[in-house]
Amino acid sequence: MDEALFLAIDEAVDQAVRAGGAELQSAGFHTSPHEYFSDAALRHLFMRLCRADVRTYRGGDPDVAWKILYAGRNVARRWEMDQVRLASTRKKKEHDEDIERDQSERRQLAISAQTFVLGTVVRALVEHVRAADPEIDGRLRAAVEARVVELDGGSDTDRAFIESTRNYLSYFTKVPEGD
Known part of the structure; x- marks a missing residue:
């Protein structure tokens, strides 16, 4: 096709x-x-x-345009690197928006790496604690639900936070039998 x-x-x-x-x-x-x-x-x-x-x-979506242009720039850089064109791989003068996007991508990558490592460590620790304390999962869920009650879930932000919190906790705890 x-x-x-x-x-x-x-x-x-x-x-x-x-x-x-x-x-x-x-x-x-x-x-x-x-x-x-x-x-x-x-x-x-x-x-x-x-x-x-x-x-x-006229009338276009600038976010879509920037995404396309940004993707094209990244492809061009990859081609330059593949061709080992040292003269053209030097840092080009960029617009503030491009610099900000690069910095944002680096921040997101760092946050993603940090989240992965923290998740791995916490899962290992919870597994270790679970061997000595089989009730740890219930206590962790109770702590989260206590925070949920405090928030009340009245706003969209509260509801999003509650959903993310419950999802994130489920990553570390076992689902109780019968659920």
Whole structure:
């Protein structure tokens, strides 16, 4: 299915080149007609993906646009690294938004690593304690439920916190028999 789509896109670009390529070259464009029409097709698809007006380029979703552009930048960096192009892998001047996204990704990665390690350690400790104290799971659940009562669950934030807390606790405790 994808192959048919790709062939159709290639054919559309080739057809556009046949129809208007000579006119483009005579107008003094510095790119080849294939590059020009491929770029036009890419811009059109980009606008559609961003839900923008494909003629005016207005009304698009900037979050979608940034995600696409950010993904493209990461692909380009990977290609540069694969090609060992040291001159082009130097740190490029970036926009504040790109720097912030990189920092955010690094923070999320650090939090994810920390959560994994803490979870692994706590599970091991709970398993160790459970051998000497079979009631530990019930006491941990009771402590969480006491906090739930304090929160009352009146707001969306409270409800999200309660759900996350219960889910996270279930990661460490055994489900009581009969549930």
